[in-house]
Amino acid sequence: MWVSSKASLPDTSSLSFGSALNPFRLPSQQNSTLNSPSRSSTVAPVHCSLRELRERIDSVKNTQKITEAMKLVAAAKVRRAQEAVVNGRPFSETLVEVLYNINEQLQTEDIDVPLIKVRPVKKVALVVVTGDRGLCGGFNNNLIKKAEARIAELKNLGLEYTVISVGKKGNSYFLRRPYIPVDKFLEGGSLPTAKEAQAIADDVFSLFVSEEVDKVELLYTKFVSLVKSDPVIHTLLPLSPKGEICDINGQCVDAAEDEFFRLTTKEGRLTVERDVVRTETVSFSPILEFEQDPVQILDALLPLYLNSQILRALQESLASELAARMSAMSNATDNAKDLKKNLSMVYNRKRQAKITGEILEIVAGAEALV
Numbered sequence: 001m002w003v004s005s006k007a008s009l010p011d012t013s014s015l016s017f018g019s020a021l022n023p024f025r026l027p028s029q030q031n032s033t034l035n036s037p038s039r040s041s042t043v044a045p046v047h048c049s050l051r052e053l054r055e056r057i058d059s060v061k062n063t064q065k066i067t068e069a070m071k072l073v074a075a076a077k078v079r080r081a082q083e084a085v086v087n088g089r090p091f092s093e094t095l096v097e098v099l100y101n102i103n104e105q106l107q108t109e110d111i112d113v114p115l116i117k118v119r120p121v122k123k124v125a126l127v128v129v130t131g132d133r134g135l136c137g138g139f140n141n142n143l144i145k146k147a148e149a150r151i152a153e154l155k156n157l158g159l160e161y162t163v164i165s166v167g168k169k170g171n172s173y174f175l176r177r178p179y180i181p182v183d184k185f186l187e188g189g190s191l192p193t194a195k196e197a198q199a200i201a202d203d204v205f206s207l208f209v210s211e212e213v214d215k216v217e218l219l220y221t222k223f224v225s226l227v228k229s230d231p232v233i234h235t236l237l238p239l240s241p242k243g244e245i246c247d248i249n250g251q252c253v254d255a256a257e258d259e260f261f262r263l264t265t266k267e268g269r270l271t272v273e274r275d276v277v278r279t280e281t282v283s284f285s286p287i288l289e290f291e292q293d294p295v296q297i298l299d300a301l302l303p304l305y306l307n308s309q310i311l312r313a314l315q316e317s318l319a320s321e322l323a324a325r326m327s328a329m330s331n332a333t334d335n336a337k338d339l340k341k342n343l344s345m346v347y348n349r350k351r352q353a354k355i356t357g358e359i360l361e362i363v364a365g366a367e368a369l370v
Helices: 050-105 139-156 168-175 194-209 294-369
Strands: 123-129 160-166 182-186 215-225 228-237 245-247 257-266 269-278
Touching: 050 294, 123 139, 123 168, 123 194, 123 294, 139 160, 139 168, 139 215, 139 228, 139 294, 160 168, 160 194, 168 182, 182 194, 194 215, 194 228, 194 294, 215 294, 228 294
Parallel strands: 123 160, 123 215, 160 182
Antiparallel strands: 215 228, 257 269
């Protein structure tokens, strides 16, 4: 534990790690960069004793150690999230290959599979995936704003909607707003699993097949890089026969194409390398015959693919949250360094002024005795 028993942590209730202002600066320093050209004027006067200054400097040092440790922990967890994506890749690749080949044999048939049935949209289910913790900048806030904007669009179109909230931050947000209809509240774990994805898939499957909703949209944060993540909306149901995932504008992503991110170091700094992986969809032998009807096989495979897509979204959302926390803790650490430097400068000036005053008192007393 880095926190000293003598020095207490500073009050962080008014600090925002994701704000534009520097949360660790002194209050009168927020606009000092623009208002004062000289270097000496950037240090604001602090009206407190030397002992209080020393305690505050020690407290900032402790906070800096904590934020630095949280940054390293988030970096390690990003690697774990990466490994989870890699471990699940063989299953998803094989599933895509089978979907492609079965779809080729069904090109001339009129199939009736519930998950690909397109109906006139009257009600939409929104699956909103947020994080379980804070201290990650605007990660949760940006996604919730995206959900609010989508809800406003549905209202303007005259469509009904319901929300499936995944994550503690989203749950607390929607619980405080009873006017937003929520079908179910779900909590995510520290690392997404197929069981958690299956719970979400079962809920959206039952809503769609029972025709309670005509469309299911998935709102999550797409992992772009360690410093960037984008809230996106994908149409989860109805699926296409090939298992393509489309956004609300109808732009579909080929299921055989997938982006692969590798967390590496470059010039001593963490960075992300991006590759586009194409799944080889080798055609089945023409003499291959299915024991079951291909429609039945497709009816069994599409729920599996739905589960894998939800799991993938949960993993990307977790990676985005950890990357945002890494960035926020890095900024907080830098701000703590700046505050510690400024406080040390104020402390040294006050100490020097005190020493100078004591010397002057001694000299004045000696002159008075002469």
